[in-house]
Amino acid sequence: MAVKKEMVNDYVAVVNESGLNPLIMDVDAFAVQNMYEVNYELERGKVITLVNIGASVININIVRNGNSVFTRDMSIGGNHYTEELQKQLGVSFDEAEQIKLGKVETAQNIQPLLDSISGSIALEIQRSLDFFTATSSYGHISKVYLCGGACKTPGMLKIIENQISIPVEIINAFNNIEIPTKTFDMQYIEQVAPMCGVVVGLALRRLGDK
Numbered sequence: 001m002a003v004k005k006e007m008v009n010d011y012v013a014v015v016n017e018s019g020l021n022p023l024i025m026d027v028d029a030f031a032v033q034n035m036y037e038v039n040y041e042l043e044r045g046k047v048i049t050l051v052n053i054g055a056s057v058i059n060i061n062i063v064r065n066g067n068s069v070f071t072r073d074m075s076i077g078g079n080h081y082t083e084e085l086q087k088q089l090g091v092s093f094d095e096a097e098q099i100k101l102g103k104v105e106t107a108q109n110i111q112p113l114l115d116s117i118s119g120s121i122a123l124e125i126q127r128s129l130d131f132f133t134a135t136s137s138y139g140h141i142s143k144v145y146l147c148g149g150a151c152k153t154p155g156m157l158k159i160i161e162n163q164i165s166i167p168v169e170i171i172n173a174f175n176n177i178e179i180p181t182k183t184f185d186m187q188y189i190e191q192v193a194p195m196c197g198v199v200v201g202l203a204l205r206r207l208g209d210k
């Protein structure tokens with residue numbers, strides 16, 4: 001994937017200012033792909049899609065035989081839910097975020113609003129997948145894997161699945177990774193596993209690989 005040089009330079013400058021020297025830089029979508037490869041069996045000949053739903057960006061990466069064959073970024077994500085809740089409930093962004101995460105109670109039923117945003121995200125994802133299917137000769141997509149914090153939005157998985165008519169699964173970024181159960185709270189690990197796609201992918205990189 002080509003990356004704008006100025007963008008890379010900006011990141012390097014920030015890291016240098018903090019007294020560190022970056023050795024490896026990676027792109028979200030490819031970090032997720034590396035994470036996927038250590039955690040799931042390669043399904044030869046099958047086309048799968050990795051969707052990373054963050055706070056402000058969604059990365060879509062379509063993969064076949066371990067190769068990325070299509071990528072697209074969309075400027076929508078978890079913040080959109082929070083901003084809509086903020087407007088509808090007349091609260092601050094932080095309050096809206098707490099309500100969204102179920103940490104603060106509200107008398108209002110927020111599920112319809114969440115569902116309507118999930119619906120627009122599902123439609124956007126479908127457009128990308130349809131574009132890929134129409135313009136490539138790789139055949140149909142057999143499965144979609146979701147990761148990123150916002151993929152935990154209640155109801156989202158089913159809404160996407162119904163929209164695209166392809167099986168959808170939430171990724172476990174630690175599926176094949178041995179975790180010392182004495183040191184770590186496994187309930188917590190399970191809770192954060194879907195949102196650790198990028199960090200696990202980055203942690204797999206070593207100087208001099210590929």
Ligand SMILES: Nc1ncnc2c1ncn2[C@@H]1O[C@H](COP(=O)(O)OP(=O)(O)OP(=O)(O)O)[C@@H](O)[C@H]1O
Pocket residue numbers: 053054055056057058077078079082097100101147148149150151152153154195
């Ligand atoms: N349990 C949850 N339910 C709904 N949304 C959640 C949940 N947990 C986290 N999120 C949302 O996930 C988003 C953060 O996800 P993630 O950490 O993947 O994003 P990011 O990498 O920081 O953002 P980006 O990739 O867009 O720069 C936030 O919008 C947050 O509100």
Ligand SMILES: [Mg+2]
Pocket residue numbers: 028054055148198
């Ligand atoms: Mg992200």
